[in-house]
Amino acid sequence: MKRLFLCLLATLSVLSIAAQNEFDNEVMNTIMARRSVRKYLDKPVEHNKLEAVANAGINAPSARNWQYWAVRIIEDEKLINDVSEVYKQANPDAVSRDPNFKNMFRNAPNLICVCAPKDGGFDLDAGLLGENMMLAAQSLGLGTCIQTGPVRFLLSNEKAKFFLDRLDIPEGYKLLYVIAIGYPDETPDAKPRDASKVKFI
Ligand SMILES: Cc1cc2nc3c(=O)[nH]c(=O)nc-3n(C[C@H](O)[C@H](O)[C@H](O)COP(=O)(O)O)c2cc1C
Structure with a gap:
């Protein structure tokens, strides 16, 4: 209902x-x-939908079609829960303030981790990949939330290293952002946009 x-x-x-x-x-x-979704149903996304979303991602444009990105899709719930335990230990106050806390990625059942070359020279390409994936997800009835907050935590906490190890990040690449993905359990309003940022010359 x-x-x-x-x-x-x-x-x-x-x-x-x-x-x-x-x-x-x-x-x-x-x-x-599309809106950032931070409340999800307790239901994993079907594998074929995650594949379709990833495929939309890698069809984004990239400089000279170099495709300097690496996409890691997490379907292993235990991995998400285990690293969230590390987060909980490090941030007990933040977690206790959130009665709905399920995991450190806005409670999503699945994750898409996007990696790019360490020098930052291809972050733009990786960003385009991400928006393609979020729009594809939206079209399939899925919600998403792109996040860099968890990345800062993962890179700064030694106890979270096992999570990064599982990503099998290519040599010379870094984890750039994470997209939480799942079936939405909320329909957030659109946040205001500033039309004055656009000028026609
Ligand atoms: C680079 C980037 C990093 C973000 N990091 C986070 C994050 O760590 N946690 C979070 O809840 N949302 C994060 N967001 C989502 C933004 O808060 C959200 O896109 C913005 O408020 C606009 O809302 P909308 O996506 O619903 O249109 C991030 C967005 C971007 C583009």
Whole structure:
């Protein structure tokens, strides 16, 4: 019943956002409907959907098609829980303030970890890959939240090294960001956007 209500809400929000679009098509509506989701159903994403999302990611443009990125999709719930235990130990106050805390990645059942060359020269390419994946996920009824907060923790806490080791990050690459992904259990409102950032010359 709750899911039905959420689906109805999501549809209504897509419709109301779509109504603001002069050009009402699936791509525009998907872009306008995507919001960072920080509450997920307790249900892993199907493997074929994760594959489809990753495939959308690697179809993003990259400089000279070099594809200097590495994508690691976490389906191992235990790995997420184990590293979240390390996070809990290091941040007991933050965790106790959040009664809904399930894991350190905004409680998502699955993760997409995006790695890029350490020198930062291809972070832009990796960013494009990520937005493709988040929009593809949105189109499949999935929610996402791109996050760099957990990366800072993972890189700074020696006890979290086992998580990075499992990612099998290529030599010379770094973990750049994580995308939490799962079935949404909330429909966040759009945050305000500043149209004055855009100028036509
Ligand atoms: C580079 C980057 C890092 C972010 N890191 C976090 C994070 O660590 N935790 C989090 O909850 N959201 C994170 N976000 C999500 C932003 O808070 C969110 O995109 C922004 O508030 C706009 O909201 P919207 O995505 O719903 O449109 C990050 C977004 C970007 C682009």
